[in-house]
Amino acid sequence: MPASILDAMAGDEAMPLDPIAKKYWTKDLQNPLRRIVLPTLKIILTITLHITYYLKRLSPIQWRAHGFLQWQICFFMKWFVRPEANVLILRHFWAESNLLNFVIDNAGQDEVDPVLIHPKMIRDLMVQTFVHHDQGVLMTMRDLTEPDRSRWPVPKDELSWENWKPVRLDYGVDRKKWTQFLDFETAHELFKTTFCFWLTAPEYEAAINSFQFDHSIGLLIDEIVGASHFADIAYNRFPMILVGPTGLSYRFLMHGFFVEHTHGHLERIRVELGLEN
Template identity: 30%
Template sequence: MKQLPDFLDTEYDPRDPSPWLSLYLDQSTPLPDPVKRAWLRDSSSRSRQFVLPFLRPLARTLIILIQVLKVVLPRRWAASRLLHWLLAFGLKRFVTPEANWLILRHFHLGAQILEFIARNSPQPVSTNPLKPVTIDDLKDELFLKHDLNLFNFVIRLNQALREHGQQLGPVAQPDFSMLHEPPVPLESMPRRWHNFLDLQSAIELFTPMYQLFLTDNDFWRASNSLQLDETIGLYAARILGAPEHLVLLNNKHPLVPLSTLRAGFRLVLHGLSTEMLHALLVMRQQQTTGQGAAAGGSAASAGSSS
């Protein structure tokens, strides 16, 4: 496979500018270049252009039909382990390397963001980080556990804050020590001729499977967890004292649950929001480190001159 995506491997033509090149060169968002390159390569694929428009309405129709089927199925019927085995099987054999890489990164970045909030909270709160290194690691019901972790974290954090009459607020010197690049190299992802399905198409396809093999309660909770992007963004913004960091986190209001029909598209937004928030935290970490180094250098200069 080519090392560079088409929009970077083709000469720039002012008469026919590439929208993907424009998005890649744009620096208004904080995404690091490797992530942006992988995201745009996947987004500009032929799969997303030609497969997604047919797959999306089919997937949404299946969501409606499965919802009707759930009326007659036993309320607690589920096959979560089978679901995760099927998801891992499909990801390894049909999904692009870039999409698989972004999916595995998501677990690590989400865990780091929650740990950042927990460590900078005025009250201690436990976290349960999920850090898969391979696609097979997902078989341990990691998608389901990811949703449970998010709700449990919000509940435990706010129980502790309410019990002590406290709130999250600006921290003079936030702890950024948990932030780092996930140990998941893009080169380790499956890269064969049949790994062609883009991220958005894969998510649209997997969403009805998620609904079918989980209980109705689990599926609705998973869908509603997407509303918490704004909530987690608010927590981080309060700690940093920087509400402007919320501008790139837009997955609708947490108090207004949306229909599950758009869960696939909103899941893509969720992944991008996580990347954006993590990148913003890393940027603030680098700024803080740079300011500390500059202050240390100034103090050393003052000491030597005296």
């Protein structure tokens, strides 16, 4: 019997993914909006994003409204984005915080603050914002200037998980509003220009270039655990090269999957050690 692409995704265990994340992502992929609406939106909204991006860079007056931006995001998620996609968004904050904290905990630098961004529900994003999330990456890379590599690779039973937090959300998919019809990718397309508009040009440039540090984080984790594949998973690479909004949607997705796949690999190690996930 021929297999569908979704069948193959469900059976692929080479790149580990949390079962809940895989289930919700494959369900999200079946949204009929993706067939016609999403490709059309990508064309139109990529044009509006580039126009907004260049106008913001050229403008001598820089404006921002972080609070209003977060309110818009939360309202949009609550009323229009499918619950499965919302779970994936909330999970991402936890998973990336765990990756950064894993590096910090095993770097031998006690003065580096852990990343404490763990939203349990949509309204938590009013405080633990997307801007804070991006800054978590940038501040970690800034402060982690000279990690202690003398112990790397660290034996599995000596790895530090001090600031690792198993993902625990207070948001479920069982109470769906009839207006919640947007899948993850369509929602991102609809909001990417708004995100650019309500940040200053330097803030937005920092946000979209924070993805490039996936490569650096992957290399650090490889060194810590004595592996050679985490950096290979990273699509966004070489952070010394600044990028603009071209190809943003794909880079955004690949950042999310780098985080989830790497998080899944480390969860496997935790299972081997008898730790809770």
